[in-house]
Amino acid sequence: MNQMHSLNEFRAxxxxxxxxxxxxxxxxxxxxxxxxxxxxxHDAVTCSKAIAIGxxxxxxxxxxxxxxxxxxxxxxxxxxxxxxxxxxxxxxRHTSSALSANAILPLITRLIPMIRSCSFDELxxxxxxx
Numbered sequence: 001m002n003q004m005h006s007l008n009e010f011r012a013x014x015x016x017x018x019x020x021x022x023x024x025x026x027x028x029x030x031x032x033x034x035x036x037x038x039x040x041x042h043d044a045v046t047c048s049k050a051i052a053i054g055x056x057x058x059x060x061x062x063x064x065x066x067x068x069x070x071x072x073x074x075x076x077x078x079x080x081x082x083x084x085x086x087x088x089x090x091x092x093r094h095t096s097s098a099l100s101a102n103a104i105l106p107l108i109t110r111l112i113p114m115i116r117s118c119s120f121d122e123l124x125x126x127x128x129x130x
Contacts, residue, residue, distance in 0.1 A: 007089050010050050011035070015042035027051065050119045055088035058111055063098035083107055083127060087120045094120075096127040 009027040014020045019038040027049075036044040063080040080098035087093070096107065110126050 012048045013044040014046045057086040059084040085123050092120050094124040
């Protein structure tokens with residue numbers, strides 16, 4: 001069963017003095033005055049928000065297909081694979097093009113450390129880049 005969760009976000013603040021700080025909170029949480037002050041007491045002049053991925057799935061699946069229902073013994077793409085990333089919070093999903101095993105391994109290596117710190121769009125860009 002796929003259960004929807006409330007979305008969380010990162011709020012990145014910066015003051016005029018170059019100090020920067022982040023807050024991780026539910027996207028519908030009110031912004032408190034103390035959130036908008038740096039540890040030195042300066043007011044924030046910028047705030048950027050990014051949806052956090054709380055529950056991400058990375059799926060690896062074979063890209064093989066049977067192109068002709070009259071000849072099921074013939075398949076294409078047996079040596080190709082796809083990666084699908086799924087944000088369980090939002091239902092967003094993106095699937096890579098069919099790639100060889102040698103091309104898939106570097107992509108997975110890049111995705112793994114990004115899971116907890118990047119937005120869905122940033123992860124999607126890894127799959128889209130040449």
